[in-house]
Structures are given as structure tokens and as C-alpha cells.
Amino acid sequence: MAFYSSFGAASEVTGSCHLLEIGHIKLLIDCGMFQGKEETLNYEEFGFDPRKINYLILTHAHLDHIGRVPLLVKKGFKGSIICTKATFDIAKLMLKNSAGILQEKEHPLYTMDDIEPVLNLFDTFLEYNQSLNLEEDIRISFKNAGHILGSASLKVKYEEDGMKKSAVFSGDIGQQSRIITSALDCWHKANYIFIEATYGDRQHPNLALSINDFKQKIVQKTHHGGVVVLPSFALERTQEILYLLRQLSLEKKLENIPVFLDSPLAINVTKTFTNYPELFNEEIKTILNKGENPFSFKELTTCYTKEESIQINETQGAKIIIAGSGMCEGGRVKYHLARYLQDRKNMVLFIGYQVGGTLGKKILAGEDTIEIEGHLIKINATISCIDGFSAHADQKELIHFIKNIKDIYCINLIHGDKTKLEIFKEKLSHELKDKVHIVKMKERIYI
Numbered sequence: 001m002a003f004y005s006s007f008g009a010a011s012e013v014t015g016s017c018h019l020l021e022i023g024h025i026k027l028l029i030d031c032g033m034f035q036g037k038e039e040t041l042n043y044e045e046f047g048f049d050p051r052k053i054n055y056l057i058l059t060h061a062h063l064d065h066i067g068r069v070p071l072l073v074k075k076g077f078k079g080s081i082i083c084t085k086a087t088f089d090i091a092k093l094m095l096k097n098s099a100g101i102l103q104e105k106e107h108p109l110y111t112m113d114d115i116e117p118v119l120n121l122f123d124t125f126l127e128y129n130q131s132l133n134l135e136e137d138i139r140i141s142f143k144n145a146g147h148i149l150g151s152a153s154l155k156v157k158y159e160e161d162g163m164k165k166s167a168v169f170s171g172d173i174g175q176q177s178r179i180i181t182s183a184l185d186c187w188h189k190a191n192y193i194f195i196e197a198t199y200g201d202r203q204h205p206n207l208a209l210s211i212n213d214f215k216q217k218i219v220q221k222t223h224h225g226g227v228v229v230l231p232s233f234a235l236e237r238t239q240e241i242l243y244l245l246r247q248l249s250l251e252k253k254l255e256n257i258p259v260f261l262d263s264p265l266a267i268n269v270t271k272t273f274t275n276y277p278e279l280f281n282e283e284i285k286t287i288l289n290k291g292e293n294p295f296s297f298k299e300l301t302t303c304y305t306k307e308e309s310i311q312i313n314e315t316q317g318a319k320i321i322i323a324g325s326g327m328c329e330g331g332r333v334k335y336h337l338a339r340y341l342q343d344r345k346n347m348v349l350f351i352g353y354q355v356g357g358t359l360g361k362k363i364l365a366g367e368d369t370i371e372i373e374g375h376l377i378k379i380n381a382t383i384s385c386i387d388g389f390s391a392h393a394d395q396k397e398l399i400h401f402i403k404n405i406k407d408i409y410c411i412n413l414i415h416g417d418k419t420k421l422e423i424f425k426e427k428l429s430h431e432l433k434d435k436v437h438i439v440k441m442k443e444r445i446y447i
């Protein structure tokens with residue numbers, strides 16, 4: 001008998017954690033952190049016994065997919081962790097950074113000491129289009145999910161009472177056109193699909209138009225002497241921004257405008273990215289083949305230490321500052337916001353989703369004044385955002401992913417707000433809609 005249960009990201013978007021039981025073998029797919037308003041769920045029990053999990057398969061290195069792995073190991077998980085090599089390299093950086101932030105808290109979920117035992121369990125790397133026998137009758141394979149560098153969607157083939165079955169777990173899947181990494185690959189056959197539907201209710205703005213918009217906004221502000229602050233996510237979004245700024249630099253539109261990358265995590269992730277030339281799109285591969293770095297240009301300064309970060313203040317006039325965190329909840333971006341938000345010459349440009357309740361969301365929502373480190377800051381700077389860079393597929397692309405798959409018995413929707421999942425279900429053609437199920441937390445589904 002085979003069963004699926006969700007212990008995170010069921011009718012919500014964070015805390016991805018899915019259990020697949022095939023006979024006596026237990027596979028966990030992702031073990032992510034709950035974020036934003038769901039954060040308190042991190043302190044609750046997993047809902048299963050971590051000691052009894054045989055394999056943990058990680059689809060990609062975002063914290064909402066890997067952030068509770070150290071906790072899983074603390075609670076007795078000793079199995080094998082399987083992912084792509086790129087996901088492992090990025091996960092190392094993300095988990096250490098996460099532990100560094102958590103250990104400042106009063107009741108940390110885990111600390112830096114908990115990370116090494118986790119890294120020792122990463123013993124199997126599976127690449128795209130390869131497969132691996134976990135057990136005699138359980139075989140897994142990966143395809144490029146096109147979400148971030150190293151991201152994979154998973155297929156599990158298993159046998160039940162002599163009958164061959166298969167299930168696809170999408171992980172997070174990306175848009176067809178990506179700024180730097182290669183596009184997703186679709187599956188062609190599966191009986192069960194477990195698919196994210198974060199943007200199941202909408203179509204994204206056109207990517208090329210969004211890129212133009214981004215460039216125009218930056219050039220306009222800096223050419224009028226303004227400071228542009230870009231709160232950025234360290235993983236993939238920062239590298240996309242660096243690549244677009246490099247284009248502006250080559251077009252001579254950044255002359256004498258210094259660009260600062262003020263995030264040790266983003267600097268480390270960017271270095272790791274260049275170790276995987278095969279995972280980029282053709283445009284980036286061409287640059288790499290010429291021996292050039294697609295994320296570097298003459299105006300760029302990287303600020304690793306605190307002193308280097310403080311030094312940014314000394315540069316007068318127009319400049320561009322890329323700093324984490326993406327939602328302004330922590331990191332160095334807060335200091336830059338405190339300094340530059342009050343001047344109407346400047347701009348804060350958001351290029352990523354802002355979760356409700358975060359400082360980023362408050363600024364974007366148009367609040368007059370915000371509080372940073374006990375100081376009230378009046379917002380006079382231009383607040384702007386670019387929507388089209390999303391790393392998630394939109395409604396049309398999700399339907400495309402599903403329609404490529406034959407022999408479907410059931411489509412299970414996960415990783416999305418309930419109302420968006422309902423809209424997505426309605427949007428699927430009648431033939432497909434009849435097969436759709438919206439997964440509930442801890443529901444056990446026979447597959």
C-alpha cells in the first residue's frame with residue numbers, strides 16, 4: 001500500500017513537507033520552514049516520527065523547503081538526504097545563514113552546532129534526467145524544475161500489489177523564460193501529480209517588459225542623483241539583478257554610478273552559482289564560455305564585512321545598493337532604508353513577493369512612516385516594484401505542466417493559498433477538473 005500525507009504547504013505556501021509511505025519505506029519530500037504568519041508552526045511536532053524516515057529528498061534550497069532539516073536531524077532522522085549537487089552546495093550556505101539568524105533568538109529552533117551533522121547525511125546526489133533505485137521496487141528521478149539553480153521536480157515509480165504506479169512531485173516550478181537559469185522540463189507520464197499552485201490564480205506580466213521597466217527605473221533615478229536601494233533575496237534574485245545591471249554597465253548607462261552588493265550570503269551564493277555553468281540558459285552559457293563572469297562589472301563592489309558595509313555611506317551622490325533581506329525583515333537593508341528612505345530623490349525598488357506583516361510589505365503598502373531599530377522614519381523616497389521576475393509558474397504555465405502528463409488518476413494541489421487553489425481548480429478544463437483534489441494538512445491519501 002502507498003500513502004501520501006502533507007505536513008506543510010497544504011493550502012499555504014511555506015513549510016513544505018510531504019510524506020510518502022510505500023510499504024514500510026518512508027520518503028520525506030522537503031522539510032521546509034514555516035514563514036511569516038505561519039512561523040509558530042515550526043515549534044510544533046512534525047506529525048510523524050523523524051527516526052522512522054528512510055530518505056529525505058530535497059527539491060531545492062529555498063528555506064521554506066529545507067529550513068527544518070536541522071530540526072528533523074535533531075529529532076532523530078538518520079536516513080539518506082538526496083538532492084542535486086547544486087542544491088547541496090546552496091543548502092550549505094542557506095542553512096548556516098539560517099542557524100546564524102536563529103541562534104540570536106530566545107528559543108532557537110537550532111544553532112550553528114546543529115548544521116554539521118546535517119551536512120554529513122547528504123550522501124546521494126541525483127542529477128536531472130538520471131534515476132536511482134532506492135529499494136527494489138522504488139525508483140526516483142529528477143527533472144529541471146526551472147525555479148532556481150539546481151531545483152528539481154521528482155518522479156517516484158513504485159509497485160503496489162504487482163501494479164506499476166508513479167507520482168510526480170513538482171516542487172516549486174518556474175516560468176518558461178528565466179533571466180539566467182535554464183527553463184523547466186516537463187514530465188510525460190504519471191498517475192498522481194502533486195503540484196504547487198502559488199500563482200494558480202493569475203498570469204505574470206511579460207518578462208521582457210518587466211526587465212525594461214527595471215532598467216528604466218534604475219537609470220532614471222540614478223541619473224537624477226538618487227540612491228536606489230534594492231532589497232533582494234540572496235538566492236537567484238540577486239544574481240538576476242547583477243546580470244541586468246551588468247547589461248546596463250556594458251550599455252554605458254551606469255558610468256560613475258557605484259553598485260554595492262551588501263550581503264555576505266548573496267556574495268557566497270553568487271560564487272557558488274558560477275560553479276554550475278551547465279545549469280544556465282544559453283545567454284549566460286555564452287558569456288561563461290568566453291571566460292567572463294555574468295555577475296560582475298566594473299561599477300560593482302562587494303561588501304563582505306561590516307566595515308565595508310558602513311563604508312557605503314561615505315560614497316556621495318547616486319549609487320545602487322543591493323542588500324538583504326528581500327522582505328526587509330533583517331539583514332543590512334534595514335540600515336540603508338533608515339538612511340535613504342527620507343529623501344525624495346531616492347528610490348526603494350522591490351523585485352520580489354512581500355509577505356503580509358513584513359517591513360517590506362508595510363513600505364510597499366504606502367505607509368507614511370515606519371519604525372526601524374526604534375527610530376521613526378518618514379518615507380519620502382519613491383517606492384516602486386517590479387512584478388514580472390517571479391520564480392514561480394503562473395496559471396497558464398501550470399496548466400501546460402499538467403497537460404504534458406498522460407495517464408493521470410488524480411491531480412493534488414499543494415503550496416498555495418486556499419482561494420488561489422480553488423480558482424486554479426476551476427480554471428482547469430472540465431476533464432482535468434474532475435480529477436483535482438485540494439490537499440488538506442495531515443490528510444492521508446491512498447495512491
Ligand SMILES: [Zn+2]
Pocket residue numbers: 060062065147172
Ligand atoms: Zn522555492
